[in-house]
Amino acid sequence: MDELIVTVGITGSRITRSQTPAIPITPEEIARSGIEAWRAGASVLHVHVRDPRTELGTQDVELFREVVDRLRAETDAVLCLTTSGIPGRSFSTEERLAPLALRPDMASFDAGSINTPAGVFLNEPDFLEALADEARRQGVKLELECFEPGMVATCLRYLEDGVLDRPPHFQFVLGTAFGMPADVKSLLHLSEMLPADASWSAIGIGRTQLPMATLAILMGGHARVGLEDNIYYRRGELATGNAQLVERVVRLAGELGRPIASSADARRLLSLS
Ligand code: ZN
Numbered sequence: 001m002d003e004l005i006v007t008v009g010i011t012g013s014r015i016t017r018s019q020t021p022a023i024p025i026t027p028e029e030i031a032r033s034g035i036e037a038w039r040a041g042a043s044v045l046h047v048h049v050r051d052p053r054t055e056l057g058t059q060d061v062e063l064f065r066e067v068v069d070r071l072r073a074e075t076d077a078v079l080c081l082t083t084s085g086i087p088g089r090s091f092s093t094e095e096r097l098a099p100l101a102l103r104p105d106m107a108s109f110d111a112g113s114i115n116t117p118a119g120v121f122l123n124e125p126d127f128l129e130a131l132a133d134e135a136r137r138q139g140v141k142l143e144l145e146c147f148e149p150g151m152v153a154t155c156l157r158y159l160e161d162g163v164l165d166r167p168p169h170f171q172f173v174l175g176t177a178f179g180m181p182a183d184v185k186s187l188l189h190l191s192e193m194l195p196a197d198a199s200w201s202a203i204g205i206g207r208t209q210l211p212m213a214t215l216a217i218l219m220g221g222h223a224r225v226g227l228e229d230n231i232y233y234r235r236g237e238l239a240t241g242n243a244q245l246v247e248r249v250v251r252l253a254g255e256l257g258r259p260i261a262s263s264a265d266a267r268r269l270l271s272l273s
Contacts, residue, residue: 001220001258002199002220002261002269003258003259003260003261003262003265003266003269004216004217004222004223004253004258004259004260004261005043005044005199005201005222005223005261005265005266005269005270006041006042006043006044006222006223006224006225006246006249006250006253006260006261007042007043007044007045007046007080007171007201007222007223007224007225007226008034008037008038008042008044008045008046008224008225008226008242008245008246009046009203009224009225009226009227009228009229010024010030010033010034010037010045010046010047010048010226010227010228010242011023011024011025011030011033011047011048011049011050011227011228012048012057012227012228012229013048013050013056013057013082013084013085013086013087014056014057014086014087014118015227015228015231016055016056017055019231020227020231020238020239021238022227022231022238022239022240022241022242023227023231024050024227024242025050025052025055026050026052027049027063027066027067027070028066028070030047030048030049030050030067031066031067031070031071031074032070033227033241033242033243034047034067034071034075034077034242035070035071035074035075036241036242036243037226037242037243037245037246038071038075038077038263039243040242040243040246040247040250041246041247041249041250041260042077042226042242042246043077043078043260043261043262043263043265043266044077044078044079044080044106044224044266045071045075045077045078045079045080046080046082046108046143046224046226046228047064047067047068047071047079047080047081047082047104048082048084048228049063049064049067050063051063056086057082057084057085057086059083059085059091059095059096059098059099060098061098061099061101061102064081064098064099064102065102068081068102068104075263076263076264077263078105078106078263078266078267078270078272079104079105079106080104080105080106080107080108080143081099081100081102081104081106081107081108082099082107082108083096083097083099083100083107083108083109083110083131084096084108084110084121086118087116087118087121088116088117088118088119088120088121089118089119090122093126093127093130093131096127096131097130097131097134100134100135100138100140101138103138103139103140104140105140105141105267105270105272106140106141106142106143106169106270106272107131107135107140107141107142107143108142108143108145108171109128109131109132109135109142109143109144109145109164110123110145110147110151111123111128111144111145111146111151111152111154111155112146112147112148112150112151112154114147114148114176114178114179115177115178116176116177116178117177117178128154128158128163129163132158132163132164136165139273141165141169141270141271141272142164142165142168142169143169143170143171144164144168144169144170144171145170145171145172145173146170146171146172146173146190147172147173147174147176147179147180148179148180149180149189149190149193152170152190152193152194153193155168155170156193156195159195166197167197167198167199167271168194168195168197168198168199169198169199169200169201169270170190170194170198170199170200170201171200171201171202171203171224172186172187172190172191172200172201172202172203173203173205174186174187174202174203174204174205174208174212175204175205175206175208175212176205182204182205182208182211182212184215187202187212187215187216187219187221188219191219191221199221199222199269199270200216200221200222201216201221201222201223201224202215202216202221202222202223202224203224203229204229204230205229205230206229206230206232207230207232207235209225209229209230209245210248210249213225213249213252214252214256217249217252217253217256217258218256222261223249225242225245225246225248225249226242226245226246227239227241227242227245230245233245233248
């Protein structure tokens with residue numbers, strides 16, 4: 001099997017200090033947490049930024065710039081910037097695409113719409129096609145986030161039509177409130193839909209983070225962990241930070257005989273230049 005790419009979702013857009021003191025909010029905190037996770041073995045850093053006044057996600061490009069500059073100065077990690085805004089809230093296409101101007105290695109592409117407790121996470125065809133265009137123009141590889149099989153089918157169609165570039169990298173997001181369950185059947189079904197040149201990674205939300213990461217290690221996929229998706233280390237015990245969650249998956253992979261990808265390995269595996 002290929003080396004395991006560990007991605008860390010550093011902060012996401014919604015978890016606040018009242019839920020866990022470990023959640024990074026300011027650009028400096030987000031960068032520091034990303035650097036710690038990279039040192040622990042994460043080769044891909046998935047970045048959101050927060051408005052320090054509200055603690056919630058924002059697409060403010062200057063905040064992204066500050067985080068990206070700090071991460072580039074101290075790591076060789078693959079940087080994947082979000083285009084999601086806050087799922088369930090309204091952001092314009094321009095706001096959502098703004099971070100691509102920083103020409104990160106990767107950006108997220110949520111391949112369809114889905115209900116969330118806060119409303120619809122809206123990703124209309126016009127938005128997806130504008131994102132695909134802008135990513136190609138800026139030389140940014142898209143991480144194809146799929147919450148259910150229809151989103152995989154959407155990506156396959158866009159790949160066939162040349163809207164998306166090859167080889168594709170999929171990120172399965174399982175165990176969300178109103179999405180596909182995080183279980184073996186889901187992961188098998190989604191991974192078996194993919195073309196031969198695709199790579200994939202799995203996210204399990206909340207308590208499903210650890211089992212989904214373990215399954216991905218065993219199945220030859222890649223794994224995302226981090227506070228964006230799960231704030232607990234185990235039942236009733238908050239994680240101390242992103243590095244702690246990364247360290248555990250690195251240990252597990254070691255026990256299961258799966259080497260960990262360096263940032264250079266991740267670039268090769270993801271066909272990044
Ligand atoms: Zn995200």
